[in-house]
Amino acid sequence: MIIIYILGGIIAIFLMYILFLFVCSLFVRTDRQYTEDSRFYRHLLYGATGFAMWFLRVKMHVTGMEKIPVDVKPLFVGNHLSNYDPLIEWHVFKKWDVAFVSKPENFKIPIFGRIIRRCCFMPIDRSDPGKALSTIKTATEILQKGDMAVGVYPEGTRNRQGGLLPFHTGVFRIAQKAHAPIVVMAIHGTENIYRNVLRRRSDVYIDVVDVIPADEVKAMKKNEISDRVRLVLEKDEKGIAACGNQSESNKEAKKDDNTITVWCWDKTFNIFAMEEAAKIYQEDHQDVKIDIVEVGDVDVQSRLTTAGISGDLSTLPDVFLMLDQSFQKNVISYPDIFTEISEKKIDFSEFAPGKTDFSVVDGKHYGVPFDNGVAIACYRTDILQEAGMTLEDFTDITWDEWIEKGKVVLEKTGKPLLTTTAGECDLLTMMLQSAGASLFNEDGTTNIAKNDTLKKVIDTYCKMKDSGVLQEVNNWDEYTGSMVNSEVAGVINGCWIMGTIQTAEDQSGKWAITNIPKLTNVKGATNYSNNGGSSWAISGNCGNVELAEDFLASTFAGSTELYDNILSCGAISTWTPAGDSDAYAVPNEFFSGDAVFEKIVDYSTKVPSIITGPYFHEARDAISVATTNITNGADLEKELKKAEDTVNFNMGQ
Numbered sequence: 001m002i003i004i005y006i007l008g009g010i011i012a013i014f015l016m017y018i019l020f021l022f023v024c025s026l027f028v029r030t031d032r033q034y035t036e037d038s039r040f041y042r043h044l045l046y047g048a049t050g051f052a053m054w055f056l057r058v059k060m061h062v063t064g065m066e067k068i069p070v071d072v073k074p075l076f077v078g079n080h081l082s083n084y085d086p087l088i089e090w091h092v093f094k095k096w097d098v099a100f101v102s103k104p105e106n107f108k109i110p111i112f113g114r115i116i117r118r119c120c121f122m123p124i125d126r127s128d129p130g131k132a133l134s135t136i137k138t139a140t141e142i143l144q145k146g147d148m149a150v151g152v153y154p155e156g157t158r159n160r161q162g163g164l165l166p167f168h169t170g171v172f173r174i175a176q177k178a179h180a181p182i183v184v185m186a187i188h189g190t191e192n193i194y195r196n197v198l199r200r201r202s203d204v205y206i207d208v209v210d211v212i213p214a215d216e217v218k219a220m221k222k223n224e225i226s227d228r229v230r231l232v233l234e235k236d237e238k239g240i241a242a243c244g245n246q247s248e249s250n251k252e253a254k255k256d257d258n259t260i261t262v263w264c265w266d267k268t269f270n271i272f273a274m275e276e277a278a279k280i281y282q283e284d285h286q287d288v289k290i291d292i293v294e295v296g297d298v299d300v301q302s303r304l305t306t307a308g309i310s311g312d313l314s315t316l317p318d319v320f321l322m323l324d325q326s327f328q329k330n331v332i333s334y335p336d337i338f339t340e341i342s343e344k345k346i347d348f349s350e351f352a353p354g355k356t357d358f359s360v361v362d363g364k365h366y367g368v369p370f371d372n373g374v375a376i377a378c379y380r381t382d383i384l385q386e387a388g389m390t391l392e393d394f395t396d397i398t399w400d401e402w403i404e405k406g407k408v409v410l411e412k413t414g415k416p417l418l419t420t421t422a423g424e425c426d427l428l429t430m431m432l433q434s435a436g437a438s439l440f441n442e443d444g445t446t447n448i449a450k451n452d453t454l455k456k457v458i459d460t461y462c463k464m465k466d467s468g469v470l471q472e473v474n475n476w477d478e479y480t481g482s483m484v485n486s487e488v489a490g491v492i493n494g495c496w497i498m499g500t501i502q503t504a505e506d507q508s509g510k511w512a513i514t515n516i517p518k519l520t521n522v523k524g525a526t527n528y529s530n531n532g533g534s535s536w537a538i539s540g541n542c543g544n545v546e547l548a549e550d551f552l553a554s555t556f557a558g559s560t561e562l563y564d565n566i567l568s569c570g571a572i573s574t575w576t577p578a579g580d581s582d583a584y585a586v587p588n589e590f591f592s593g594d595a596v597f598e599k600i601v602d603y604s605t606k607v608p609s610i611i612t613g614p615y616f617h618e619a620r621d622a623i624s625v626a627t628t629n630i631t632n633g634a635d636l637e638k639e640l641k642k643a644e645d646t647v648n649f650n651m652g653q
Contacts, residue, residue, distance in 0.1 A: 018111070021048065025114035030107075033138055034120050037097065037148050041118040048115070049091045056193055057201045058084075062092055064208030068183050072214070073097070073149040075175040078185040079164060079233055080153035084193050084204075086121075089151060089185065092206055096149040101139055101171070103157070120148060133646050136174055143178035150174060154226065164230055164302060169222040170650050172229075175214070182217055184210040184229050209233065222650070223333055223614075227309035234306055257544045258288045260551055261317035263295040270321055270370065270534065273566045277555035280562050284554075288547070297323060301330075307541075308334025316541035318548050321370065324358035324533045329614035331361045339538040341365045345549040346557045354433075354528075354607030355574040359535050366537055368552045372572040373494040373533030374604040375430045376513045378501060379417075381592060383489040387412040391592075394490075395514040396527055399431070399460045402517040406469030409489050417490045418464070419482040422472040425624035426531050427492065431457045434529040435522050436608030439619040439647075446651070448623065448644040449637075456519055458627050458636060465631055492516055494531035495600050499570045502590050512592040515603060528606040533574070572597055574604045618650045619643075 021044060028041075053060070068074065076089065076098055086100045099120035107113040107123050120142060124135040143150045152174065154167040175182050189204040210232040217225065264270040271292060278290035295303070300320060307313050308330075316337060322330065331338050343365065348356050351369050359367025379394060387409040394405065406417040420427050432439070437453035440446060448454065464470035471488070473479050482488040484504035491497055501511060515527040536556060538548045555562050556575070563571070563578035578584060579601030587593040622643035629639050 021111050021115065025111045028114040028118045030114065030117065033122060034118055035138060035142055035145075037099075037120055038118050041115055042097065045115050045119055046091065046094060048112075049087050052087065053091060058088065058193060059201055059203050060088065060092060061203060061205045062208075063206070067208050067211045068093075068096070069181060069211070070095075072181060073143060073146055074181045074183045074211070075143060075172075075178070076149060076151040076183045076185055077154060077171070077229055078151075078187055080155050080157065081187060082190040082193065084190040085153070085187055086151065088190060088204060089187065089206065093149070093151075093185075097147070098149045098151045099139070099142055100151040101135060101153075132170070133649055136170055136649075139174045140177045143174060143180050154229065164233060166298065166301070167226045167230060169226045172217075172222045172225040173649065175212075175217045175225075176220075176222070179214050179218055181214045182212040182225065182229070183208060184212070184232050186233055209235070224309075227305055227333075230302070231306055231309045234302075258547070259291055260288065260319060260544075260548055261291045261293065263293055263300055263317045263320035265294060265296045265300065265321065267294065269569050269571065272569050273370070273562075273571050276565045277551075277559075277562055280559055280565075281551050281555055288551070290551070293317065295320075297321075301326065304330060304334065304337055308337050311336070313337060313539065313541040316539040318539060318542040318544070319552070320537055320539060321534050322359075322367065322537050324355070324367075324373070324535055325612060325616055327359040327367055327535065327537075328361065328612050328616065331359075331366050332614050337540050338366045339540055339542055339545055341368060341538060341552075342549055345553045350557070350576050352574050352576070352604040352607055353609050354530055355533065355535075355604065357609040358533075358612060359537070367535030368537075368556050369533070369535045369574045370556060370571070371496070371533050372574045372600060372604055373496065373530050374572075374574075374600055374607060375434070375492065375516050375529040375531050376495050376497075376600065376603065377490060377492045377516045378497070378511055378513050378591075379490040380486070380488075380507070380510055381512050382510045383413050383415055383486075384409065387489075391512045391514055394517075397517050398520040399464070399517040400520040403460075403463055403467055403469055406464075407467055410468055413489065415487065415489045416471045417469045417488070418492060419471050419473050419479055419488050421476060421479050422474060423624055423628055425620045425627070428457055428461060428623060428627060429620055430492070430516065430529040430531050431460065431519065433608060433610050434516060434527065435519050435525040436610065437524075438611040439616070439623065440611045440613040442611060444613055446619065446644050446647050448619065448647065449641045451640070453519070453522055454623065454640070455636060456522055458623075458630055458640075460519065461627060462631055494533070495572055496532060496570060498591075498596070508590045509592060511590060512594060513596050513599065524608070526606060526608055528603050528608070530604075530607045567597060572600050574601070576601060576605060615647060615651050619647050622646045 024044060073096060076093065086102060090098055090100065099122065101122045101124050104123040104125055107117055122135050122139055125131040139150045142148055152171040154171050155165040156168045186207045186209050189202060193202045262274055264274055271294060274292050282288060303315065307316050346368060348365055355369045359365060377394065379391060381391060384390060389405065409415065409417055432454060435453050439448055473482060480500050483491050483501055491501065516529060518525040518527045536552055538545060542548050560578050560581045563573040564581055564583040567583055579598050584597040584601060585595050588596045626639040626643040630636050
């Protein structure tokens with residue numbers, strides 16, 4: 001009976017406490033960001049989290065606390081496994097009064113969302129770089145005051161798969177601007193709490209693995225900080241062997257100079273292509289072994305980063321595949337992990353300049369092109385015919401002409417010419433590259449706010465959307481569905497989109513391809529562009545560079561047989577001699593009997609080169625947000641200035 005009274009008393013106290021929290025939360029404004037700490041609300045949250053940890057049976061094991069400076073407020077940085085992470089770390093590091101940067105959804109939780117807001121937790125909307133930048137500035141101001149520490153998760157979201165997701169490097173600017181040290185904390189076990197509730201105790205391990213002094217933070221670049229943080233977190237999780245067994249595999253491979261170890265990631269595409277290349281090369285080099293290892297593209301990046309920052313290249317293969325748009329950032333940041341590829345061995349003039357320039361740094365080649373990402377315009381010829389038009393009406397035209405013809409198609413058939421995923425920038429960057437325009441200058445500075453060609457691109461995009469000939473959809477599934485379900489009259493994207501189109505087998509013979517429109521009255525504008533693609537690199541750990549070069553020269557840079565064989569998986573060459581092959585000249589019945597592969601190779605030779613640089617992805621994201629805002633009525637000049645400021649902030653300028 002006494003036990004029942006005790007339990008009843010505990011429940012009553014708990015309910016009264018929740019009621020008290022509710023009443024207190026009503027006094028918190030949700031329309032503002034608090035920058036002045038409230039001890040009252042902070043103690044309320046400490047009490048609530050303490051009770052929650054007791055109720056959930058969480059036992060915390062903390063190491064490395066002695067490393068944290070007690071005389072300053074640092075920036076806490078860590079991995080992110082579950083929603084419990086900030087609450088537990090808030091409780092563990094309460095001596096430093098941590099204000100966490102958190103996702104906006106957490107601030108919508110009843111009672112809790114209001115309380116954490118009043119404790120100076122800050123919502124960050126990563127889908128809007130402008131708002132994200134504002135949050136980072138607020139966090140910097142809080143840290144500069146010296147009353148509270150700040151906590152961030154550079155992965156930006158929870159990672160349930162293990163390992164580390166790509167980092168958002170902009171958060172490290174908080175410590176740089178505030179001249180504060182960075183405390184790197186690793187957390188393990190929180191991902192199991194929800195499974196253990198009411199069943200067993202949850203052991204959570206928190207380890208302070210590194211402290212970067214303020215002076216070092218100030219002197220480092222954001223990417224250098226990011227790499228150091230990633231490296232120490234990976235060491236904590238699974239030791240320096242982020243590459244695991246692969247490191248041992250490579251060591252064994254080094255015993256045999258005739259073994260080439262290769263990293264790539266798609267069994268039906270690039271792995272298949274590499275297997276075919278191995279067969280061809282081994283016909284004349286029977287003593288050479290090509291050891292192909294499946295490593296995901298994200299994991300490739302993680303392993304390269306680890307090797308680059310640690311200086312330990314022993315974990316790298318001889319050859320690896322890399323997305324074209326990632327070459328500049330990686331070669332500039334980690335030059336030691338790449339080997340310059342000799343022009344004496346490979347004739348790079350046989351590849352389209354718009355392709356090879358992605359992997360050229362300071363006039364040196366670091367990549368051998370693989371797949372083609374040239375932009376194509378695909379149209380439903382039966383829908384065009386219904387509108388009284390043909391494919392020729394959409395060949396070698398301007399975007400203004402395209403819009404006017406699209407209005408006719410829309411009026412007579414009820415179908416837009418094109419769809420695109422809202423918030424994506426692929427179409428924008430294709431339009432920009434077709435005019436040979438870049439988002440960066442040759443000296444690496446941003447070229448956004450005063451980029452007249454970019455302004456023309458956005459203006460044209462707005463006209464397309466306003467006229468109804470371009471419709472935005474919500475996601476990739478809706479985008480591909482619009483094609484295969486006959487909801488749209490055309491598609492403009494990299495040539496790899498042909499694989500998706502061909503899944504609609506009942507539409508065979510009803511599609512045809514041509515070049516894309518060009519910008520009106522823009523000097524240098526063409527009807528050709530690119531979107532996607534990858535290239536092969538030789539690592540700084542390659543045991544026999546001469547052999548690796550000969551292999552790539554004999555296959556991906558020298559074999560029409562190879563490119564004939566891999567056409568079946570959708571790998572279209574940018575190596576121009578392949579376009580003269582009979583296989584490339586074969587009519588494609590799905591695409592109205594046209595020799596589409598031959599046409600695509602020809603298009604690839606006409607794509608203008610552009611400057612990408614190490615912050616190309618950040619620039620793409622920024623102009624995407626700007627364009628979305630502009631189409632919703634925002635001022636073009638102001639939005640482009642905001643986009644440029646965002647990219648400059650990410651660049652540390």
